[in-house]
Amino acid sequence: MSPTTDLDVREGVDRETVETVANMGSYKYGWDTEIEMEYAPKGINEDIVRLISQRNEEPEWMLDWRLKAFRRWQQMSLPKWAMLDIPEIDFQDQYYYARPKSMAEKPKSLDEVDPKLLATYEKLGIPLKEQMILAGVEGAEETPADARKVAVDAVFDSVSVGTTFKAELAKAGIIFCPISEAIREHPELVQKYLGSVVPQGDNFYSALNSAVFSDGSFVYIPPGVRSPMELSTYFRINAENTGQFERTLIIADKGSYVSYLEGCTAPKRDTAQLHAAVVEIVILEDAEVKYSTVQNWFPGDEDGKGGIYNFVTKRADCREDRAKVMWTQVETGSAITWKYPSCILRGDESQGEFYSIAIANNRQQADTGTKMLHLGKNTRSRIVSKGISAGRAQNTYRGRVAIHPKATHSRNYTQCDSLLIGDKCGAHTVPYIEVKNASSRVEHEATTSKVDDDQLFYCRQRGIGEEEAIALIVNGFAKEVLQALPMEFAMEAQSLVAISLEGSVG
Amino acid sequence: MLKINNLHAKLEDEDKQILKGVTLEVPAGEVHAIMGPNGSGKSTTSYVLSGRDGYEVTEGSATLNGQDLLEMEPEERAAAGLFLAFQYPVEIPGVGNMTFLRTAANAQRKARGEDELSAGEFLKLVREKAKTLNIDAEMLKRPVNVGFSGGEKKRNEILQMALLEPKMCVLDETDSGLDVDAMRLVADGVNALRSPDRAFLVITHYQRLLDHIQPDVVHIMADGRIVKTGGPDLALEVEKNGYADILAEVG
Numbered sequence: 001m002s003p004t005t006d007l008d009v010r011e012g013v014d015r016e017t018v019e020t021v022a023n024m025g026s027y028k029y030g031w032d033t034e035i036e037m038e039y040a041p042k043g044i045n046e047d048i049v050r051l052i053s054q055r056n057e058e059p060e061w062m063l064d065w066r067l068k069a070f071r072r073w074q075q076m077s078l079p080k081w082a083m084l085d086i087p088e089i090d091f092q093d094q095y096y097y098a099r100p101k102s103m104a105e106k107p108k109s110l111d112e113v114d115p116k117l118l119a120t121y122e123k124l125g126i127p128l129k130e131q132m133i134l135a136g137v138e139g140a141e142e143t144p145a146d147a148r149k150v151a152v153d154a155v156f157d158s159v160s161v162g163t164t165f166k167a168e169l170a171k172a173g174i175i176f177c178p179i180s181e182a183i184r185e186h187p188e189l190v191q192k193y194l195g196s197v198v199p200q201g202d203n204f205y206s207a208l209n210s211a212v213f214s215d216g217s218f219v220y221i222p223p224g225v226r227s228p229m230e231l232s233t234y235f236r237i238n239a240e241n242t243g244q245f246e247r248t249l250i251i252a253d254k255g256s257y258v259s260y261l262e263g264c265t266a267p268k269r270d271t272a273q274l275h276a277a278v279v280e281i282v283i284l285e286d287a288e289v290k291y292s293t294v295q296n297w298f299p300g301d302e303d304g305k306g307g308i309y310n311f312v313t314k315r316a317d318c319r320e321d322r323a324k325v326m327w328t329q330v331e332t333g334s335a336i337t338w339k340y341p342s343c344i345l346r347g348d349e350s351q352g353e354f355y356s357i358a359i360a361n362n363r364q365q366a367d368t369g370t371k372m373l374h375l376g377k378n379t380r381s382r383i384v385s386k387g388i389s390a391g392r393a394q395n396t397y398r399g400r401v402a403i404h405p406k407a408t409h410s411r412n413y414t415q416c417d418s419l420l421i422g423d424k425c426g427a428h429t430v431p432y433i434e435v436k437n438a439s440s441r442v443e444h445e446a447t448t449s450k451v452d453d454d455q456l457f458y459c460r461q462r463g464i465g466e467e468e469a470i471a472l473i474v475n476g477f478a479k480e481v482l483q484a485l486p487m488e489f490a491m492e493a494q495s496l497v498a499i500s501l502e503g504s505v506g
Numbered sequence: 507m508l509k510i511n512n513l514h515a516k517l518e519d520e521d522k523q524i525l526k527g528v529t530l531e532v533p534a535g536e537v538h539a540i541m542g543p544n545g546s547g548k549s550t551t552s553y554v555l556s557g558r559d560g561y562e563v564t565e566g567s568a569t570l571n572g573q574d575l576l577e578m579e580p581e582e583r584a585a586a587g588l589f590l591a592f593q594y595p596v597e598i599p600g601v602g603n604m605t606f607l608r609t610a611a612n613a614q615r616k617a618r619g620e621d622e623l624s625a626g627e628f629l630k631l632v633r634e635k636a637k638t639l640n641i642d643a644e645m646l647k648r649p650v651n652v653g654f655s656g657g658e659k660k661r662n663e664i665l666q667m668a669l670l671e672p673k674m675c676v677l678d679e680t681d682s683g684l685d686v687d688a689m690r691l692v693a694d695g696v697n698a699l700r701s702p703d704r705a706f707l708v709i710t711h712y713q714r715l716l717d718h719i720q721p722d723v724v725h726i727m728a729d730g731r732i733v734k735t736g737g738p739d740l741a742l743e744v745e746k747n748g749y750a751d752i753l754a755e756v757g
Contacts, residue, residue, distance in 0.1 A: 455596050455597075457596075458592065458595070458596040459610075460581045461556050461558075461580055461581075461584055461590050462614075462666065463584035463585050463611075463614035463617065463670070465613065466581070468613065472598070473601065475600070475601070476600030476601035476649065477600055479600035480600075
C-alpha cells in the first residue's frame, strides 16, 4: 500500500469522528417506539418459563433444559465480588417476555410489516435495503445491497424480527438465524452445543438467562468455510420494565472463519432495566472467530437515574488444536457493566485475544475484563484493555490469566491502561495471575494517566474545541483497540467515544 | 494587527502580579522581538494572549485586528488568526500528526464559515508545505510530537504555522534547546512565512535567533513591563552587555 492511500484511509476514519463530534449531542438512541406489545405477566416462575417455551414453539427437551436452569437459579445468590454498587433488583418486578403484537405472525411483505418497526430501524441508522429485510419481509434478501454486505439479525425486546441475507449464506452452508428458529430447525446442533461453554449453573445470571432467554442469534459455519460477509446482531430494548435475555450460540467448525458484530441500544427511561445475555462460542480445529461488540445501552442520566444493568456472560471455547478467538469490545453505555468475555484455550496452540475499551462517565460503573484459561500446550493469549473514566464514574479492569500445569510453553501478554478525565472518577486494575508450570511466561503491564491541561490547551490553541480535543486525545489513547475493530465499527466506535464523554469537561 | 494596552495579569491561584502594564503594538508585515531576563513575564504574555488557564487579567486590553482577544476562548482566538509556537510542544500519544493538523485546520475553517478541506485537498496542501519547509513527510505519520527530537518538535510547530496560515504568530522561546543547525532550519521556516499581511512576535532569551530572523523592532521586557523599545541593534547591545546595563538605565 502506498503511503498516500494509507494516510487517506486513516483520514477517512478520523474525519468521521470529527464530523460526529461536531454534531455531538447526548445519548442519541434514547427515543422509544410506541408499538402495541404483548407481554407475559410480570415476574418469574415456572409458568413464565413454560410460557416463553410455548411461545417459541419449543420441543420438550428445551423446556426441560429451561426448567432445570430455573430450579438451579432459585438456589443461587447474586455475585457480590465485583467493585460495583448495585441497587437491589426485584426480579419479580420485571417483564420477562415482550414482543410486538404484529410479530405474532411473520409478515410476508412490506405492506404487512408494522410501519413503526420499519421506522425504528430507519431511525437507528440501519441502511434501507437491510431495513426492509430487517423488518421481516420475506424475499427481500434476493436483492443484494449496494454496500458491503453485513447480514443482520435484529432482536427487538424478546423476539428476533428478521434476519438478512439468510438465503445467500445458506448457499455457503452457513446457518444464521434466530436461536428460537434453530431450536426448532436444527435441534441436533443446539442440543450438542447449548450450555457446553457456559453451563446453566455457571453463575447467577447465566442460570437466569438459561431459564428465560427468549431469542438471540444462532450461527453455524461448516468445515472449511470462510463466511462471505460479516454477521451481526442488533439488540434493541424498547419496552419499559422489561429485561432482555438473549442467547447467542456460534459454532465454527474445523477450518472455518467468521467475523461477528454485535450492537445494542435502548430508550432513555427513569427506571433501570435488566439485561442478562449469554454468548457461547465453540471453535473447532484450525477455525477462527472474531467477535466485536459496540455496547451502547442507555447509561442512565447525569445523576445515575435509569440506565441498563448489563450482566453478561460471554465465553469462547477453543475446543481443538489451533483454534483462534478474538474478542473486541467497546463498552460505552449501561449504568452498570458486569462483563468478562473469556477464552478457554483447550486445544494445543490455540490462541485467545481480548481488546477492550471501557468508558464510564457521570455515575456509570463498569467492572469488566477477561479470563484466559490456558489448558493446551503452546497456547497464547493477549489482553489489551483501555479504561476511560470521567465524571463520577468508577471503572475496574478485572482479569484472570490461569496457566494449567499441562499448558506448557504457553504465553500471555497483558496491557492495561487507564485514563482519567477530571478528579472525581476512579480507575482500578485487579489482575489475577496463576501459572502452574515453569515453561510458560506471563507479562503484565499497567499504566494510569490523566488527560492533562497541557494537551487540552495545545489542541485548543490550534483551534480545536474542548470536547473535540478530549475525543481526539481519548481516541488516540484507545487506538490499538479501535484498530482491532472492523472498519465500519471502528468509525461508529470513535464517534461513540466522543458522544459518551460529552459533558465530561468544563 | 496586534494591540496590547496596559495589560495586567496575575496567577489565578496566588496574588502574584506577573504582567504589570504591558503596552505593545505589532503592525501587519512586521517582526517584533521581546527579549528579557528570566521571570520578566515574556512567556506569560504569550499565554495570556492565547488564553491559557491559570491566569487572570486584572486590567488592560489585547486586540487582534480590533477583535477583543481576552473575551474569546482559546480556540476562537486561534480561528481569529492567533498562533502560538510552544516552547515545549505537547505530546499526544496515538493521534497521528496528519489527523491532528487536519482536525485543527478544519475546525478553524468551520469557525470562520469556510468550507472544510477534503482528505485529498489537505494531503496535497501538507505535502506542498512540508516540501517548502524541508520537512520529511514521514513526520506527518507519527503521533503528535511523540518520540520527536527537540528540533523535530520545533519544526513541527513551524509546519503547523504554515498550514494554519495565521495572521499573528507568537513564537515562545522557539530557539530553546536547539543546536545551531536546527535553529537555522526553524528560522528559515519563519522567514519563508513572512508576508505583508502577517505579523510575528518572537520571544527569546538570546540574541542568536535574531541573527537568523531579522526583527523590525526589539522590545526589552523586565518585571512585567516593556522597558525599552528600539531597532535590531538593541538586541546586539543586549548580547554584548547583558541586561544589567539596560535595566540600570531605565531604573
